[in-house]
Amino acid sequence: MDDKLMLMIPGPTPVPEQVLLALAKHPIGHRSGDFNKIMAEVTQNLKWLHQTENDVLSLTVSGTGAMEAGIINFLSPGDRVLVGCNGKFGDRWAEMSAAFGLEVDTVKAEWGQPLAPEEFKAKLEADTDKQIKAVIITHSETSTGVLNDLETINRHVKAHGEALIIVDAVTSLGAVNLPIDKWGLDVVASGAQKGYMIPPGIGFVAVSPKAWEAYKTAKLPRFYLDLGKYRKDAAKNTTPFTPPVNLMVALQVALRMMQSEGLEAIFARHQRLMQATREAVKAMNLPLFAPDGHSSPAITAVAPTNVESEQIRSVMKKQFDIALAGGQDHYKGKIFRIGHLGFVSDRDILTAIAALEATLRELSYESMSPGAGVAAAARVFAQS
């Protein structure tokens, strides 16, 4: 049905009505006192969301632009970086690092499996002359629904002492606990169209004092993504280049909503949505792609065997107006992904699971008892 689309993809995520209406307000000038006030509030609330006193800078870029800023501002050509690769985004950061002339070493895991912290430990301990300048980790690997064990990997980085830890938190920020100051994370990049509940168009980078120290001697060329310029202007509640004004106004509203829900409640909700989705998928006898204990609260990837992923997505879209994501790169057609990130409620999961059951019936999938998925999700909701 026209205008009936329900987004269950890992971004853009659904946007609350009050945020959409804020987006539709006439823009104001970004060199005005009124905009300075918005920036001041947004910056304060971004720090709250990031659980940090570090700078949190807003750029007119997508998540990839935020990660690029997070890498090029703190490194020099030839610097050795250790990149965790267990999905499309980890691979992308390795490719990006190579494009900027960094010497890239990787820790790999199969798509759908988590990175092994002990492999980082081994490489970092072996680096006695401290040549590794940064460790780059994708916290929630959007392409597979795996949540990497950032806390443990970060402990090994801290034991190394020299390397910065640079985190892609694009689908983890606002979905799972990520205490930047407590853990001592140096650079954390994220994007608007995820946990923030606003449409795409702003990238965020949180930067620690240690990273700012590295910035001073980092030699990769930069201008538009030069975070020093953003830091200098953020102190005056402004930006060096034109910010996406309407998105910033929308962000102001969305951050107020997040504050009113509370961080703990937001994390608990995502945990519950993930749990209900995974239990429902198991009850439908569909194989989960990410193992228990390593799954992302933002997205659940499913790897069906007796039924085609793309057929499922097609019926879900055409008959039930629910957009699911497909697999990426070599997993195209092999998995489908259910996004449950941002402005998603318990009801949305029941809806999606009910539609998935109906879709499976439509596709003559026989390995499940009717109603089992919805019942399993309901059980999780009743228990939590």
Added chain:
Amino acid sequence: MDDKLMLMIPGPTPVPEQVLLALAKHPIGHRSGDFNKIMAEVTQNLKWLHQTENDVLSLTVSGTGAMEAGIINFLSPGDRVLVGCNGKFGDRWAEMSAAFGLEVDTVKAEWGQPLAPEEFKAKLEADTDKQIKAVIITHSETSTGVLNDLETINRHVKAHGEALIIVDAVTSLGAVNLPIDKWGLDVVASGAQKGYMIPPGIGFVAVSPKAWEAYKTAKLPRFYLDLGKYRKDAAKNTTPFTPPVNLMVALQVALRMMQSEGLEAIFARHQRLMQATREAVKAMNLPLFAPDGHSSPAITAVAPTNVESEQIRSVMKKQFDIALAGGQDHYKGKIFRIGHLGFVSDRDILTAIAALEATLRELSYESMSPGAGVAAAARVFAQS
């Protein structure tokens, strides 16, 4: 009055209601057939607006990001570039070029004065061993309201034969004739919040076949701003990184409005708005900053002598809810700027001039006969 603000700054520019409402629609997935269709239409209409068969690529960046992409994709460290500097933005491109290790030569003019094409001619003719790889020109210098003579400068670049011409068209595109194919412009960068009539958050870069040739051997590192990636994906009506979906939907609506008005009518309207504004300012005995014959149809800068610029802006804002722009850098407080770019009508100019007259009276400015400004603007409208 609350919610009554009228934007007369050079960006963000006013946004039509139908564009604002499009912006407030629920986002859709950018990896969907529905989004591909939007991209296909938008790309086609962008080519129409740019008067070109060249690629016109859309990036999630502000205008500065678009210019950076326009420079770093086609040059290598140490390449010599010739940059026209007669305002804040020309200066910015010189600074940016230096940040990327380019060897920067400049042609300068005082702020408020146009660049002299013959100075480009002399430097380009002297470059017999073709060391100048690119000439970088700001077409409409937003900081001063000067329109540089791009057509003549470009002719000298063409006579040189080797150098690319890279154009900042941020406040000229959609305001003044800029026939990319006819003139043979290689790289033209612009931004959403100007002639496009949508809020900030998309940058555009048009790229000629000659520039793509240079791209093949250009050695500056790039990833997020790598235009080759955007070109490859644009052929499939998609983008390498997440596009600002809602802004793209808004752009679709805005481009349809522009097509329905027609290019010639749009240019004539901006010409008329500029003429009416300038005649009115003259009639009020306020000095225009840019000379006749070299003024931008996007913005009129005024350099008042017997009255304070910042006082004028303050009364205009507080009493009449009209936002004017101030001067930038060393012209802060010395000039004010009236934006008449994008979704601006004859009525808006009458309104702004009437308010400016009332403001001058409020400030006890005595060098004008009451009503002279509005009368002068009305005369222009009656004649055109």
